[in-house]
Amino acid sequence: MGADSETEGTAIVVKLDDLLHARRMTLTELSERIGLTLANLSILKTGKAKAIRFSTLEAICRELDCQPGDLLGYAPAAD
């Protein structure tokens, strides 16, 4: 555990909102398609998730027809 646990993982950006917008899909619709609860999907969308399962990533990529790199981005904080 090198980094502070408070800031750990915050440099990873989830671009789910943009993807959904581009595909004209609602969060509720996606949650139904991938079989994830809306609450959990909201956690992912708002960037509060600490980890993402490969199965979840796979399902999102399948339904949104994208690559993991389209969903996730790395934006190091400038300090």
Place this chain on the structure above:
Amino acid sequence: MKTALNDPLLTVARVATWVVQVMLLIAQVALGVAIAAVVIAALGYLPDNATVSGIDHLQPAALWAAALAMALVLAALGMATQFVVRLRQIIDTVGEGDPFVADNARRLTRMAWLIVIGQVLTIIAGAIGTWIEATDGAAEFDLEFSISLSGFILALILFILARVFRKGAEMRAELEGTV
């Protein structure tokens, strides 16, 4: 508590904690009455039929010591009650399906300390009993002066379990953020 009702083990465990708690309460009340009687005797207010109860020949010092030993046992019983209450709280969290919480780790640590302190109290009470028997040959104080190995092993297990639960709570929190 729907799940607890459908789970025989949890139901038995919960009923057992209630039974033990009631038994402890009865024992505490009985001991409280006994302490009051011994204190009254120690103060010199002995009823006429005191010879029957067999405490008339004891010196006030021995009676006070007996009252102290009994008070220590009463305190140990009170801690046993605390122990049982915490045990039931843990059982309840199991029934609710989320036992790996920091509260349970704290409860287990507390339970371990209760066992340790209870052991020490009964050892002191037993030592006082031995002292009374030594000073008064006719006295029979029914308290064993023994260090209970199983008690300390139980305390150790509880301390370890507390750590296990703390770790479990950490892992639970991590899982919470996983989607």
